[in-house]
Amino acid sequence: MKEKEFKRIYVWQLPVRIFHWVNAFSIVVLAITGIIIADPPALQSNHEAYETYYMGYVRVTHFIAAYFFVAAMLLRIYWAFVGNKFAHWKSFVPFTKKWFSNLFYVIKHDVFLLPYNEKKSKLLHIKVGHNSLASFTYLIMFILALIMVFTGFGLYAQNTSWWLPKLFSWVPVYLGGDFTARLIHHITMWLMLFLIFIHIYFVIFHDVKDKDGEVSSMINGHKFEPNK
Amino acid sequence: MAVTSKRETYLESILKMGYTRRDFMKFATYMAAYMGLENSAVGQIAHALEKTPRLPVIWEHYQECTCCSESFIRSDHPIVADIILDKISLDYTETLMAAAGEQAEAAKHDTMKKYHGEYILCVEGSIPLGDDGNYCCIAGKTAIEQFKEAAEGAKAIIAWGSCASNGCVQSAKPNPTDATPIHKLVSDKPLIRVPGCPPIGEVMAGVIVHVVAFGRLPELDGAKRPKAFYAKRVHDSCYRRAYYDAGLFVESFDDENAKKGYCLYKVGCKGPMTYNACGTIKWNNGVSFPIQSGHGCFGCSEDNFWDNGPIYERLTAVPGFGIEHTADSIGKAVTGAIAVGIGAHAIASTIKSKLKKSEN
Ligand code: HEM
Ligand code: SF4
Ligand code: SF4
Numbered sequence: 001m002k003e004k005e006f007k008r009i010y011v012w013q014l015p016v017r018i019f020h021w022v023n024a025f026s027i028v029v030l031a032i033t034g035i036i037i038a039d040p041p042a043l044q045s046n047h048e049a050y051e052t053y054y055m056g057y058v059r060v061t062h063f064i065a066a067y068f069f070v071a072a073m074l075l076r077i078y079w080a081f082v083g084n085k086f087a088h089w090k091s092f093v094p095f096t097k098k099w100f101s102n103l104f105y106v107i108k109h110d111v112f113l114l115p116y117n118e119k120k121s122k123l124l125h126i127k128v129g130h131n132s133l134a135s136f137t138y139l140i141m142f143i144l145a146l147i148m149v150f151t152g153f154g155l156y157a158q159n160t161s162w163w164l165p166k167l168f169s170w171v172p173v174y175l176g177g178d179f180t181a182r183l184i185h186h187i188t189m190w191l192m193l194f195l196i197f198i199h200i201y202f203v204i205f206h207d208v209k210d211k212d213g214e215v216s217s218m219i220n221g222h223k224f225e226p227n228k
Numbered sequence: 229m230a231v232t233s234k235r236e237t238y239l240e241s242i243l244k245m246g247y248t249r250r251d252f253m254k255f256a257t258y259m260a261a262y263m264g265l266e267n268s269a270v271g272q273i274a275h276a277l278e279k280t281p282r283l284p285v286i287w288e289h290y291q292e293c294t295c296c297s298e299s300f301i302r303s304d305h306p307i308v309a310d311i312i313l314d315k316i317s318l319d320y321t322e323t324l325m326a327a328a329g330e331q332a333e334a335a336k337h338d339t340m341k342k343y344h345g346e347y348i349l350c351v352e353g354s355i356p357l358g359d360d361g362n363y364c365c366i367a368g369k370t371a372i373e374q375f376k377e378a379a380e381g382a383k384a385i386i387a388w389g390s391c392a393s394n395g396c397v398q399s400a401k402p403n404p405t406d407a408t409p410i411h412k413l414v415s416d417k418p419l420i421r422v423p424g425c426p427p428i429g430e431v432m433a434g435v436i437v438h439v440v441a442f443g444r445l446p447e448l449d450g451a452k453r454p455k456a457f458y459a460k461r462v463h464d465s466c467y468r469r470a471y472y473d474a475g476l477f478v479e480s481f482d483d484e485n486a487k488k489g490y491c492l493y494k495v496g497c498k499g500p501m502t503y504n505a506c507g508t509i510k511w512n513n514g515v516s517f518p519i520q521s522g523h524g525c526f527g528c529s530e531d532n533f534w535d536n537g538p539i540y541e542r543l544t545a546v547p548g549f550g551i552e553h554t555a556d557s558i559g560k561a562v563t564g565a566i567a568v569g570i571g572a573h574a575i576a577s578t579i580k581s582k583l584k585k586s587e588n
Contacts (some may be wrong), residue, residue, distance in 0.1 A: 038536065038542070038556070039494070039542050039556070040475060040477060040493070040494065042477065042479055042494075043475060047474065047476065048474075049470040049471050049474040049476055050474075051474070052474045052475060053472065053473055053474060054473075054474060054475030055472055055473050055475040056473040056474070057280070058475075080549075098293045111573075113573070113576050113580055114513075123263055158460075158461060158464075169450065170450055173449075173450040176531045176532065177500075177501065177530045177531045177532070177536075178461075178500070178501035178503075178530070179498075179501045179527065179530055179531075179532070179533075179536040179537075180532075180536075183502060183537075183555070186555050187330070187555050190555065190556075190558070190559035190562070190563075193559070194562055194563065194566055197566050197567070197570070198566060198570070199561065201570045201573070201574070205574070205577065209577065209581070
C-alpha cells in the first residue's frame with residue numbers, strides 16, 4: 001500500500017502511555033513474585049537463615065510493585081475524566097448502538113475471521129481508539145485490577161501500621177478470612193493473565209492486519225488511519 | 229445446683245478455696261499480662277475481683293466435643309479452673325455441674341429468672357437448624373429452642389471455640405445437620421467469638437476475666453474476636469519466621485530441612501492466614517505449640533478451615549473443582565488452551581490474507 005493513503009493521528013496521550021507501561025511492568029513483577037509467594041521454589045538450602053532474605057525480598061518487591069500498580073491505576077482513573085476522547089471513561093462503557101454494531105463487527109471479522117466487504121465495512125469500523133470488544137475487555141480488566149487491589153491491600157493491612165492499607169482491613173473479614181482472600185487474589189491473577197495473553201496477541205494481529213501502527217502507538221502515541 | 233442467695237465476690241470464693249492473697253495477686257498479674265494490659269491494670273483486675281460479686285454464668289453445650297472446656301480447665305493458673313469454672317461460678321454447665329436431670333434444669337431456670345439481663349451466656353458448639361433442629365436435643369428441647377431461651381435474658385454471649393464461632397467440622401461440606409454458628413442466630417446482644425479448636429485455655433480465661441473485671445467485653449476486631457489474642461497471625465509470632473523470610477522450607481516431613489527446623493509453609497502450614505496467639509501463649513502451659521512440634525498450623529481458628537483446601541500442601545485449591553484441581557493447574561490448562569487458540573487464529577488469518585493476495 002502507498003504511504004499517502006494513511007493519515008497519522010495522535011491517539012494515546014502521554015499519561016495514558018505512562019499508565020500503560022507502569023501498569024504492564026508492575027503486573028509482570030506482581031505476577032512473578034506472587035507465584036513465588038504462592039508456591040516458593042526450593043532455591044535455598046545451604047544457608048543459615050540470617051544469611052539470606054530471599055522470601056523477604058520477594059515479598060517486599062511484590063508490595064512495592066503493588067504501590068506502583070495502584071498509583072498508575074489512580075492516574076488512569078483521573079485521566080478517564082480529563083483525557084481525550086480515546087481515554088475517556090465513556091469509551092469503555094457499552095451503551096450506544098454504534099458500540100454494539102462495532103462489537104459484532106469485531107467478533108465476526110477479527111475473531112472469527114469471516115469475510116467482509118472491504119470498501120464499506122472496513123472504513124466504517126476500523127477504530128483508531130479502542131474497538132468495542134477491546135474496550136469491554138479493558139473494563140473487565142479494570143474490575144479484576146480492583147479485586148486485586150482490594151484483596152491485596154486487605155491481606156497487606158495486617159503487615160503495616162499505615163492508615164492507607166488499613167482502610168482495606170475489612171476485606172478479608174468480609175470475604176470470610178485470609179484463606180478466601182488469598183484464593184480470590186490468586187485466581188484473579190490467572191484471569192488477568194488470560195486477558196493479557198489475548199490482549200498482546202490481538203495488538204500484534206491488528207498491527208499486522210490493519211497496518212495501523214498499533215504496537216508502536218503505545219510508545220509514540222500515534223496511530224495510522226486509512227484516508228477515507 | 230442451688231443458686232446461693234447472697235453472691236460471694238471472687239476474692240471471697242478464692243480465699244475460701246484455700247488460696248492465699250498472694251496467689252490471688254499472682255493470678256491477677258497473669259491475667260493482665262495475657263490480655264496485654266498495662267501494669268496498672270493488675271490493680272484494677274484485683275480490685276474488681278475483690279469487690280464485684282461473681283457473675284452468674286450459664287454455659288451451654290450443643291454440637292461439640294467439649295475440647296473447649298478441656299482446654300479451659302487446663303489453663304495455666306489453677307484459680308481459673310477452681311474458681312471461674314468450678315461450681316461456684318457456673319450455674320449451669322452439662323459437663324461439670326454436680327446436679328443432673330430436672331435438678332439441673334431447675335437451677336438453670338432459677339438463674340435465668342433471678343439474674344435476668346445480668347448473666348453471661350457461654351456457648352460451646354454449633355446449633356443444627358436442619359430437620360427442625362432435632363439433631364441436638366437437651367432436656368426434651370432442641371438446641372435452638374434452648375439457645376433462644378437462654379440468650380433472651382443474657383447480658384452478653386461468648387461463643388467458645390470454632391464450633392460456636394464458625395461451625396467447625398459439623399458445618400464442613402455438606403453440613404448434613406445445617407450446623408450454624410452462634411453469631412448468625414442472635415443480633416441484639418453483645419457477642420464475642422473466641423475461635424480455635426479448641427481456643428487456648430489462657431485466651432478463654434483472659435476473656436472471662438476481662439468480662440468479670442471490667443464489666444464489659446474486651447476490645448473486638450472486625451470479626452468480633454478479642455483483639456488482645458487474635459490481632460496477629462500465627463505466622464507473625466512464629467519462631468520459624470526467620471526461615472520463611474530466608475526462603476528455607478521443609479519440602480517433606482522426613483527431609484534434612486525438617487530436622488533443621490525450617491519453615492513448614494510448603495508442607496501446608498496455614499500460619500500466614502490464621503489469626504491466633506499460638507506463637508506467643510503456646511499450649512499446655514506454654515510447653516509447645518504445633519509448629520514447635522514440627523507440624524504446620526492447621527488454621528483451626530479460621531472460618532471454614534475444614535473446607536479450605538488440602539492440609540499438607542501449599543497449592544490453592546479451587547472449590548467446586550475437586551481437590552486435585554488446584555488454581556495453578558487450572559491456570560496452566562487455560563493458558564495452554566489460549567495459546568492453542570492464538571496459534572490457530574494466527575495461522576487462519578495468515579492463510580486468509582495469502583488467499584486474498586493471490587486473488588488480487
Ligand atoms: C496484578 C496484580 C497482582 C498479582 C498478579 C498478584 C499476585 C499474587 C499472588 C499469586 C499471590 C499469592 C497468593 C497465594 O497465596 O496463593 C499474592 C499474594 C499477595 N499479594 Fe498480590 N498480586 C497483585 C496485586 C497485589 C496488590 C495490589 C497488593 C496490595 C498490597 C498485593 C498484596 C499481596 C499480599 C499481601 C499477598 C500475601 C503475601 C503474604 O502474605 O506473604 N497484591 N499476590
Ligand atoms: S512455619 Fe508456618 S507460621 Fe511459621 S513461619 Fe513458616 S509458614 Fe509461617
Ligand atoms: S497452630 Fe494453628 S491449628 Fe494449631 S492450634 Fe494454633 S491456630 Fe490452631
